[in-house]
Amino acid sequence: MNPAVLIASVYVFALAAFLGYQVISRVPPLLHTPLMSATNAISGISLIGSLVLAGAARYPTFAHILGFVAVTTATINVVGGFGLTDRMLKMFSKRKPRKKEAAQ
């Protein structure tokens, strides 16, 4: 990584941190569990690093094996994380119609 790239990366990091702070401090405590689950699924993006490790040309077999395990665990996070988040959020959003039913 040369200095120019590093500086650009630090900019990206700083801006993402700022943006994250702004966006996430608006999430109500009601949704903190789904939030944690969602950000966890999103950070499963390390899957793309794992894919390269598992399948790139001229890498030693040991790297491929590490990549294989990493692909597996990262995929569990992505698939399981998004699935669970959706299951939780579904529970939160289906309330209104039910409430009306009860009121009638």
Add this chain to the structure above:
Amino acid sequence: MNPTTWFMEGTYLIASVLFVLALKGMSHPETARRGMFLAEGGMLAAIVGTLIGTHIVTWTWILPGLAIGSVIGVWMAIFVPMTAMPQRTALSHAFGAFAAALVGIGEFVVRGSEMNGVTRGALGFEIMLGALTTTGSLIAAGKLQGVLEGKPIQFRGQNVVNLSIFIAMLACFGIFWIHPAAQAVFYAMLGAAFVFGAMLVIPIGSADMPVVMSLLNSYAGLASAATGFVLGNNVLIIAGTLDGFSGFILSVLMCKAMNRSMTNVLFGGFGAAVAEATASADGVMREISLDDAAMRLAFATRVVFVPGYGLATAQAQHAVRELAELLESRGVTVKYAIHPVAGRMPGHMNVLLAEANVPYSELCEMEQINPEFPTTDVAVVIGANDVVNPDARDNPKSLIAGMPILEVDRAKSVIVLKRGQGRGFSGLENPLFFKACTSMLYGDAKSSLAHLAQAVQHV
């Protein structure tokens, strides 16, 4: 750059934007689900982009990995019960961090000697954060699942031992940074980080888990961000940083809700010094019969339920909703008071009650509900203890002094559902139980609530 690389970078940019939009959607339950679809789209785009843009030659390792991961992931998404959400989340922090650590090791194996100083620095952070989060999260998951003792496990000189491991880890990092060819040092750093992660979480009791979970969430994200620095990949940096900051914000919120500093949670060993600090509260606990309790609830105008971790262990979320609906049909106004650290992870109680179809408009935050307690006829405390302990407000000597609490003792009457007469998790005596306005209803929360519902029907 050839066209496939352009395509790949394009998908990364799209993914980054979609991730931010997804988290923005999280600001309201109505928009949250749509937001997550965007994030899923972004993730898919990034994966497809990577598979096309980087020159993948062997699929032998990728396809089985994706397949096995998807099967386990889908299984988790469908079958994990909501009550097990804290341990599932801890486990996924472990998986995410482990993936980051493995990618780091892989990078070291492939191009360890040709890395420059900056990349080596990032790699060190990736390995250390990834490894310590992996074992730390596993220990946390074990405690939450009940495989490991939930109480703080402590021994003399624990902090000294932990500090030495931490310093050893940093020393290895320093040596590796100077001598990139020193393989043994690199792996020693990895090992030290694994041990340090476990040692860090072992002394922490289950009641402090909301902070630890948030902190591990933060570390897992930062490990991903460090991976981004190593690989020079912006989408990794962005997604990892978002995750890292989300966890950080949550842990600060959780600490605030307990009036404790992060250092105190990590190194304080809560629950150790209890014996001296617990002046036994005087008075007697008054027991109440099911019928009397039901009568009081049925003729109340305003009832507030205060759930705690006991609700989760007894899986009583459906029972409480049924009782609440019965009361509502009699014209009683019912609300739920949720303390930020009730349960074992941020938002734990909200998810459980949402699962039982409690409308989210009835779930009230602490600041919102506290002024309403004086006009509340009955506050029903279900398996909560420290979050309703008036000592936190009144007794400056208390271990939890200054912790903001749900002021149920200001309600006209209080019914406490409790398994037995024993002290709560923290071992602190709770003066609330001895107050004149408080009555105790002993027994398993789920069956107590079910019986209460029956009794209310017959009133």
